Amino acid sequence: MKYEFSARAHTLLSSPLLSIRTQTRRGSMISLAEELPAEELFPLSLLAEAAATVISADASALQYGDPAGYEPLREWLADDWLRGKGVAVAEGGLLLTTGSQQAVDLLCRVYVDPGDPVLVETPTSPGFLQALRMQGAVIIPVEGDREGLLPDHLRAQILKYRPKMLFATPSFTNPSGILWSLHRRREVLELCTAHQVLIVEDDSYGDLHFQRSGESPARQYPSLYALENESEGGHVLYIGSFSKTVAPALRTGWAAGSRELIGMMTAAKQMADWQSSSLNQQVLHHLLNVSAFDLREHIATLNREYNTRLKLMAELLKRPAWKSSTYHMPAGGMFLWVSLPEGLEALALLKCALGKGVAFLPGPLCSIEGGANHIRLNFSHPGRDELLLGMNLISEAVSEFTARS
Numbered sequence: 001m002k003y004e005f006s007a008r009a010h011t012l013l014s015s016p017l018l019s020i021r022t023q024t025r026r027g028s029m030i031s032l033a034e035e036l037p038a039e040e041l042f043p044l045s046l047l048a049e050a051a052a053t054v055i056s057a058d059a060s061a062l063q064y065g066d067p068a069g070y071e072p073l074r075e076w077l078a079d080d081w082l083r084g085k086g087v088a089v090a091e092g093g094l095l096l097t098t099g100s101q102q103a104v105d106l107l108c109r110v111y112v113d114p115g116d117p118v119l120v121e122t123p124t125s126p127g128f129l130q131a132l133r134m135q136g137a138v139i140i141p142v143e144g145d146r147e148g149l150l151p152d153h154l155r156a157q158i159l160k161y162r163p164k165m166l167f168a169t170p171s172f173t174n175p176s177g178i179l180w181s182l183h184r185r186r187e188v189l190e191l192c193t194a195h196q197v198l199i200v201e202d203d204s205y206g207d208l209h210f211q212r213s214g215e216s217p218a219r220q221y222p223s224l225y226a227l228e229n230e231s232e233g234g235h236v237l238y239i240g241s242f243s244k245t246v247a248p249a250l251r252t253g254w255a256a257g258s259r260e261l262i263g264m265m266t267a268a269k270q271m272a273d274w275q276s277s278s279l280n281q282q283v284l285h286h287l288l289n290v291s292a293f294d295l296r297e298h299i300a301t302l303n304r305e306y307n308t309r310l311k312l313m314a315e316l317l318k319r320p321a322w323k324s325s326t327y328h329m330p331a332g333g334m335f336l337w338v339s340l341p342e343g344l345e346a347l348a349l350l351k352c353a354l355g356k357g358v359a360f361l362p363g364p365l366c367s368i369e370g371g372a373n374h375i376r377l378n379f380s381h382p383g384r385d386e387l388l389l390g391m392n393l394i395s396e397a398v399s400e401f402t403a404r405s
Contacts, residue, residue: 008134030390033359035174035244035334036381041302042247046293050286054279065278067270068262069096069254073285077254081295085206086219086226087238092259095266098276100204100241100253101127104167106265106272107200107237107255108135117161121149123337123366123374125174125202128167141368142166144173146328148180151187158195165198171206171221175366175376176337177330182221189224193235198261199224203240204253207299208380209332210307217332225256234258242284244334245299250280302380303332309379309387310336316391321398334380340373344401347372352400358393 054061068074074096078089097103104127112118114136120128122141132139140161143153148170157163168188170180180188192199201224209217225238234257241253255265269275287293313336314329324341340346346362353360361378363371382390 008136028357029354030358030382030386030393032377032379032382032387032390032394033361034378034381036378037244037248037302037334038305038380038383040383041298041305043287043293043298046287046291047247047283050283050291053290054282054286061279061282063278065275065281067275068094068266069276070278070281070285072289073252073281076285076289078256080289082256086222087256088226088229089256090259093256093262095255095262095269096276096281097239097253097255097269098251098273099243099248100202100239101131102269102272102276103237103239103253103255103265104128104131104200104202106268107165107261108132108137109268109272110264111164111198111261112137117163119154119157119161119163119166119197120368121168121173122368123175123363123371124167125169126361126365128202129366129368132167139368144178146178148178148184149188151184151191154188154191158191158197163197165200166192167200167202168224169202169205170224171203171217172208172330172333174202174205174333175335175361177328177333177335179221179331185221185224185227189227189235193228197235199236201225201236201238203238204244205333206240207245208303208306208334210303210310211331234261237261245295245302246284246287250284251276252281252284306334306380309382309384312384312387313377313379313391316388316395319395321395321402334378336377336379338375338377340375341398341402344398345372346375349375349394349397349401352397353394356393356397358390360394 074094078094082089097106108131112135116137117140118132118137119140119142121144129139140157140163142157143150170185172179203223211217223238225236228236237255237257239253239255242250255262288295317325317327322341325339327336327338340349346364350360350362361376363374366376379387
C-alpha cells in the first residue's frame with residue numbers, strides 16, 4: 001500500500017536526529033549526542049523500594065487516574081519544590097506531563113496554527129524545533145550573547161513578525177549552556193509582556209548548577225515565571241522535568257501557568273494519551289515525599305560529578321586537534337557547545353565519528369539555519385572512562401579532516 005503521510009510528517013522522517021538516536025542505541029556506540037543523565041547515579045534501591053511499596057499498597061496505582069496528574073505529586077511540586085524556587089502556582093495551574101517535551105507538544109497543538117510566527121533562541125533545543133515544525137509554525141531566530149537574548153533584536157523581531165510565542169531556556173540554554181543574567185531576564189519579560197507574547201520557559205536544566213556559593217541558584221537567577229510574580233499574569237508557561245534529576249524513564253514533567261492555558265493543554269492531553277503513568281507518578285511521589293531520598297542532596301551529588309566531567313572534557317579539548325576551536329565553559333547544564341576548527345563541517349565530521357563508534361549532535365539540528373561549524377557535546381551521560389575514549393575518537397576524526405586540508 002502507498003501511504004500518503006501529511007506534509008508535516010516528513011519533517012520527522014527527514015531529521016538526522018532520528019538516525020543519530022537509532023545508531024546510538026547500539027551497545028558499542030559511545031554517545032555524546034543525547035540529553036541523558038548519568039544512569040549510574042540513579043537512586044536504584046530507593047526507586048525499587050518505592051515501586052514495591054506503591055504496588056503492594058493499593059491496586060488503584062495501576063488504574064486510570066486524573067488527566068492533570070496524581071494530585072499528591074502536584075501538591076508536593078507546587079507547595080514544596082516550586083515554592084522553594086519562588087514560584088507561586090495558581091490552583092488549577094499545574095499539569096503533569098510525560099516529560100517536558102510533551103508539555104511543548106501539547107502547547108503547540110492548542111496554541112500554534114500553521115503559519116504562525118514563533119520566536120526561538122539561536123541556537124536552540126532540537127525538541128523545540130521539531131515540535132514547531134510539525135505544527136507548521138514559522139520559526140524566527142532571536143540573537144543573544146553571554147547574558148541572554150539581546151533586547152534590541154528581540155524588540156525588532158517582535159515588531160516585524162508579531163509572534164505568538166517565544167521559546168527560551170534562561171538557565172543553561174540547550175545547547176549553548178548560557179545562564180541569562182537577572183537584568184536580561186527582566187528586560188525580556190518586560191518586552192514580551194508589553195507586546196502580549198507568551199513566553200515558554202523551559203527550566204529542565206536549571207537545577208544542574210555548578211556554583212560553589214551558598215545562595216540558591218533559583219534565588220540568584222529567578223525564573224521568568226517567578227519574576228512575573230502574578231500566578232494569573234499568564235505571560236509565562238513554565239515547564240520542567242524530573243528526567244534530568246531523578247530518572248528519565250519515570251517520564252514525569254510539568255507545565256505551570258494560567259488556569260486557562262493549563263486547562264486547554266489538559267484537554268489536549270486527554271485526546272493524546274488521557275493521562276501520564278499514574279504508577280510512575282505515585283512511585284515518584286513516594287520517593288520524594290515518603291522515602292529517605294533527599295532530592296536536593298541528590299542534585300548536589302549530580303552537580304559535583306557533572307562538574308568533574310565537564311572539566312575533563314574541557315581538558316581534552318586542549319589537544320592539538322582542537323587548537324582553532326572555541327567554546328565557553330557553562331556554569332551548569334549538560335552540554336558544551338563547541339565551534340569546530342576552521343574548515344570542518346559538523347555533519348561530515350559526524351559521519352566519520354559514527355564510523356569510529358562515537359556520536360555527537362551536529363549544530364544544524366539546533367539551528368533554524370546555519371550551525372554547520374558547531375557541535376553539541378553531552379558530558380553528563382558518559383562515565384569518565386567512556387568520556388575519555390569518546391573524546392579521543394572524535395579527536396581522531398578531527399585530526400583526519402584537518403590533515404587533508
